[in-house]
Amino acid sequence: MARRPYNFSAGPATVPEAVLRQAADEMLDWHGSGMSVMEMSHRGKEFISIAEAAEADLRELLAVPPQFRILFMQGGGLGENAIVPMNLSRGGAVDFVVTGSWSLKSAREARRYADVAVAASNEADGHSTMPAPARWQLRRDANYVHICSNETIDGLEFQTLPDLRALGCDAPLVIDCSSHILSRPIDWSRVGLAFAGAQKNVGMAGLTMVFVREDLLDRALPICPSAFNYKTVAEAGSMFNTPPTYAIYIAGLVFQWLKAQGGVAAMEARNIAKARLLYDALDASDFYRTRVAPEARSRMNVPFFLKNEALNDTFLAEAKARGLLQLKGHKSVGGMRASIYNAMPLEGVQALVDLLNDFARRHG
Known part of the structure; x- marks a missing residue:
């Protein structure tokens, strides 16, 4: 069975696949x-x-x-x-x-x-x-x-x-x-x-x-x-x-x-790991910018901006081709936003990080 796309929408947002199948x-x-x-x-x-x-x-x-x-x-x-x-x-x-x-x-x-x-x-x-x-x-x-x-x-x-x-x-x-x-x-x-x-x-x-x-x-x-x-x-x-x-x-x-996943404590540990993975990738390259001070950063919603915003549409098109959806930032602030709620697996964040690294290498 083909993998479902990873949906980074801020809401309505991704739902655990097991829940969708049971429903x-x-x-x-x-x-x-x-x-x-x-x-x-x-x-x-x-x-x-x-x-x-x-x-x-x-x-x-x-x-x-x-x-x-x-x-x-x-x-x-x-x-x-x-x-x-x-x-x-x-x-x-x-x-x-x-x-x-x-x-x-x-x-x-x-x-x-x-x-x-x-x-x-x-x-x-x-x-x-x-x-x-x-x-x-x-x-x-x-x-x-x-x-x-x-x-x-x-x-x-x-x-x-x-x-x-x-x-x-x-x-x-x-x-x-x-x-x-x-x-x-x-x-x-x-x-x-x-x-x-x-x-x-x-x-x-x-x-x-x-x-x-x-x-x-x-x-x-x-x-x-x-x-x-x-x-x-x-x-x-x-x-x-x-x-x-x-x-x-x-x-x-x-x-x-x-x-079944271990409750809120287990989810918090996963969310810390997902957020660290994504922020580390964004911080590692000057190709991307984040505006929020590290001590105030959200684990759930990660806005970021390309240094060259003329590449925004290209980035979104490549993301969609890789099955990474809904990464466009809110209309009031622009840029990109990845919402990595409980139902987003670590594999989805890793797929986004792979795109970030690859895109910066080719367009930086």
């Missing part, structure tokens, strides 16, 4: 039920069993403490940019740390519902470094502090979550971890709420996972729609409205696959 096998008849998962009632015993298993596996994989509720919602990360302030801001002060395009977009959206201030920003250096937490200007009356713990477009990642209490701040920390969820552990002692769209590391678009500490559940603004009220959704077990059933099913298969 294909179960498409017409899930476990003898006579139904496809996409045909099932979300309140029927068949789907309830799928959703409960998915939630239990997710809690186990990320060691989510019992005081956090896991919600399966819709709307993606962009939706949560509005849903979070409608639930947590109380219409008052909210502080944002801007480290790239996604946190900047989040802050702009939250201004529709709250008094937003930027506590720190790396815009001045082109989103190439992480603002040191000791320099953050946090307000005493902030209802929460928002960070994007991995910037998909700009390629920055918090290697350690900030400890707000050590900074003299009692506000809960909100993290948008969409593009690196399940690639590394989360220190829940530092988090009040986390959210992540599924379409990067957890399967298909349509599902948004929200992890919210129970003491933060009953703060929603009166304007918050019922379907987006965390307390309402939690009390209904994520079944207040019809959830994204097939996306939850696919996520559940991904969780099972992750457990």
Whole structure:
């Protein structure tokens, strides 16, 4: 059987082949039920069993403490940019740390519902470094502090979550971890709420996972729609409205696959090895440039630029001919971007490195 291409898309992104094959096998008849998962009632015993298993596996994989509720919602990360302030801001002060395009977009959206201030920003250096937490200007009356713990477009990642209490701040920390969820552990002692769209590391678009500490559940603004009220959704077990059933099913298969691979600790070790392999190749040649400081580099999303950008189209054409897909950078920054999520094997990164070395040798 021919090898599938290696898909470096930032999202929707590559899915483990074993998951795709299992979903294909179960498409017409899930476990003898006579139904496809996409045909099932979300309140029927068949789907309830799928959703409960998915939630239990997710809690186990990320060691989510019992005081956090896991919600399966819709709307993606962009939706949560509005849903979070409608639930947590109380219409008052909210502080944002801007480290790239996604946190900047989040802050702009939250201004529709709250008094937003930027506590720190790396815009001045082109989103190439992480603002040191000791320099953050946090307000005493902030209802929460928002960070994007991995910037998909700009390629920055918090290697350690900030400890707000050590900074003299009692506000809960909100993290948008969409593009690196399940690639590394989360220190829940530092988090009040986390959210992540599924379409990067957890399967298909349509599902948004929200992890919210129970003491933060009953703060929603009166304007918050019922379907987006965390307390309402939690009390209904994520079944207040019809959830994204097939996306939850696919996520559940991904969780099972992750457990079979050794869990989050094993995936983190693989991700460190993949990122090191790729960054070492980029750093070894002046034919390529990376803009992010080494200590701030993302393990998941690796933007890079050719020294001669007139060769961009040639590089992409050669990549496609080798079965290396979706390497074009985001339209807002240009260049190239390799997203090397959990489902990207080391062999795929090695194939990209081989192209990088060969292309630089022939065109440098």
